[in-house]
């Protein structure tokens with residue numbers, strides 16, 4: 001089914017230096033290094049469960065804060081997804097997943113609509129997993145959804161462990177994306193009555 005739905009992006013600013021390649025019709029192969037071990041763990045899960053091939057090197061000013069690196073990876077990953085989709089011909093467009101992880105459950109729904117929006121209903125104490133501040137998840141998802149053109153809804157149904165909750169968010173996003181960007185064998189053209197996404 002590979003029809004060249006891939007993108008490669010390099011982006012360098014005073015804060016971060018990022019190289020990323022993304023293949024939508026992949027097999028979940030990844031090689032990720034952002035300098036933030038827990039964030040790597042999340043992005044690896046994303047690639048694995050979306051069946052994307054993802055190669056990512058990010059070097060950021062982590063000594064200042066993790067925020068620039070996390071946000072900029074979200075921007076570049078979103079741009080790559082948008083670019084790889086092209087005119088979005090043949091995709092399913094919608095995806096959703098209710099993802100359990102141990103004691104936690106997270107609800108993800110998305111529309112690859114090219115009308116970005118983020119609804120983020122996840123209230124956790126200002127916890128950390130390793131060096132990773134849980135509030136960074138919203139920054140990542142905002143940057144990603146804006147740049148990918150995705151209307152993204154994430155809601156925590158319940159859960160306690162910040163590691164499990166955040167991992168459920170990334171895995172739920174992965175499974176939703178997998179369905180939404182897959183080529184629908186019954187699809188005919190761009191999935192919109194407007195004829196464009």
Ligand SMILES: [Mn+2]
Nearest residue numbers: 041163164167
């Ligand atoms: Mn884990």
